Amino acid sequence: MPKRLPRRLFTRLSRLTVVPLVLAATLSGCGSGAQDASPSGTSSDPSAGGGATTLTVFAAASLTGTFTELGKTFEAANPGTTVRFNFGSSATLAQQIVQGAPADVFAAASPATMKTVTDASLAAAPTTFARNTLQIAVPADNPAKVDDLADLANPKIKVALCAAQVPCGAAAVKALDAAGLKVTPVTLEQDVKATLTKVELGEVDAALVYRTDVIASGGKVKGIDFPEAGKAINDYPVATLTKAPAPDLARKFVDLVLSPRGRDVLTKAGFDAP
Amino acid sequence: MIRSRRRPHRSQGRPPWLLLLPATLGIAFLVLPLAGLLVRAPWPTMAERLAEPQVLQALRLSLVTATLATLACLLLGVPLAWLLARVTFPGRRLLRALITVPLVLPPVVGGVALLLVLGRRGLIGQWLDETLGVTLPFTTAGVVVAEAFVAMPFLVISVEGALRAADTRLEEAAATLGASRMTVFRRVTLPLVAPGVLAGAVLCWARALGEFGATITFAGNFPGQTQTMPLAVYLALETEPEAAVVLSLVLLAVSVAILASLRDRWTGTA
Structure with a gap:
């Protein structure tokens, strides 16, 4: 008898574990879409949100390499600031901004997705900064x-x-x-x-x-x-957001993207100038 | 023994708030997102959206593939669970851990892993292509494979749990009466753990029905061939969030209806 007890306990435990597994499955079943589409929103500095000033940039997945590089340049030029990126499908990012995500800059892979944000009066006067063929x-x-x-x-x-x-x-x-x-x-x-x-x-x-x-x-x-x-050339627009928590940094970052230095990084990655 | 001592407590007094409170929060956490979908659904245009042929096509494909995947899981998973619960062999613990890999793996990674093995240039897929002329990616069979891969652990874990909880003395009795191991499995073990198998199959089916990541990665996305409901929902979300809500509700309604009716039929209770 005492020998069977641990086994019973195990059975109970294994029964208990089934429940969270089901939840996990259901959640992942419904929610995995957004996750799958956005190849990991990486932040360049995990200590973000401390005392430092933080800039949050939402950018299309195809900008992952170039914008990460520009983010490092930006941090070097503005000591004490941290740039956080959320890379993903432009449509998903636009939805997130419309739903109130606290972003400073939005760089989209198509004018249509940018329009979702400008239509909601959350961004003004986007500028085309690159083209992709x-x-x-x-x-x-x-x-x-x-x-x-x-x-x-x-x-x-x-x-x-x-x-x-x-x-x-x-x-x-x-x-x-x-x-x-x-x-x-x-x-x-x-x-x-x-x-x-x-x-x-x-x-x-x-x-x-x-x-x-x-x-x-x-x-x-x-x-x-x-x-x-x-x-079938694709235009990439960038804009500062009207509800940006860090509007000054946002403007500076957009300036960097549009500067010769920004153009340089983008051209090297295969983007055309607008 | 533990059970019989605890049982009398079950109906005594009101449930303690220490359990009731988190339970209520749990319900809210699970049900509110569904309420969100219901509130946001574009009810006036619902009927015409449902009549679109692509919706029915995706729904039918989802139901067929999830059912086939569940059958495949039953065929392979029940014997596997039996092996884990009833046969002692070296490396059993490791094997049990390995079986949960598809649960831990992000489904997209699972899909890539399947491509590396069963894809056109995969370890086995290459051979399948050359000798039999069969390629799984981008076919409906590929959808079934992806869904079965992700859903099988649910079945194996539930059936193994049921097997471990079942009274082995009945099996021993059958064996002493001269039944072979196979006969014992068929005539004693299987009927004994039928509720566990059923529960596992239901979990497995539900997981297969909602499968997204492994399916789109391994089987791709083409209407009528490999585009199941979750894939259609995801793509609708890109342009028409409202349509995505409609599709999600359809999938939910159909799966809940099927699960509820099966429960009625099999257990005789609502």
Whole structure:
């Protein structure tokens, strides 16, 4: 008998643990969307919010590399300040701002998502600071020998596109329409990074992503330019927010993004000047 | 023994506030977000949004894949739970810990892991593609695989718990009467733990139905093929938050209705 007691206890415990597991599952089932879309909002300094002045920047996921670098430059130029970033899908960020998230600066990957915020009178006079162009991304060894946009219409070639609801998908539709091509993708991904992953892993033969993403992949995928990309250029607007907790820093940061130094960082990452 | 001593307390007096208060907070915490969805739902346009063919398509795909995933989990998970509960072998503890990996892993990472194994260039997927011409990513079968991967631990843990709580003396008695181990499993063990299996299957089904991350990563997102309701909800959120609310409510209503009706049928109580 005494031997069985621990076992019973274990059973009880294991029964108890089932309940939190269910909760966790339900929560993650419903909530994972936003999480999955935003490749980790990283803050550059964990001690943020102490006595130091903090600037909070909401920026599109495709700006992760460039804005992190500009954030470091900003902190060096303004000793004592800390820049916190929230990177994610522009649409999600816009929703968060409209719902009252305390942000100082918003940099979006499309004018449409910025409009959500300006329509709510939460940002004034956005400025276009960069442009992004589509490229065909193929695995480094290009197994299907894709070399132009027309190849994507070949039913034997597996193609991944972004869903039309997100900026890179809208741009892809525009480019394909401009070329008069009908492409049936195997998947419509939720953001450009997910689309790129499918190419990196060789699950698809080709995809339409931004040139900046091809450069950021560091040689794991090959980018191919195509003329119709010129018809589907994506503008990136930036604005200070009217309810910014740190309006002075916000203005300074936007100035940095628009400065030659900012342009430099963006160009190196593959963005075009507006 | 512990049980029989405690039982009389169950109906005595009112429940202590020390338990009642957190329980009430717990209910509010779980139910309020649902209330939020109900309040924000665009009721006037609800009917026309529901009539969109893509909604029904995604809903049907969700129900079919979640059910197939649950069947697959039952087929593999019940024997696995039995192995963990009834057979002593080295490394059993480690194995039990490994089985919970899909619970801890962020689903998107689970999806990537599946791609690395079953993808077109994956360890096994490469071989499947070359010898059988089968590729799982971007197919409905791929959705079932992703859902089963994420949902199986729920089934295994509940069934194992039930097996451990079940009275092994009945199994021993059957064995002394000459029943083989398989017969004991079929005729004694399984009926004994049926409620645990059922509970596990329900959990498993619910988890599979809500699966997002592993599905979109491993199986992709294409209407009619791999776009389940959670995927449709997520993409609707990008442009039309209202449509996302409608889709979420549909998924909730259907799953609650199915679970409630199953409960009625199987246990005879509401």
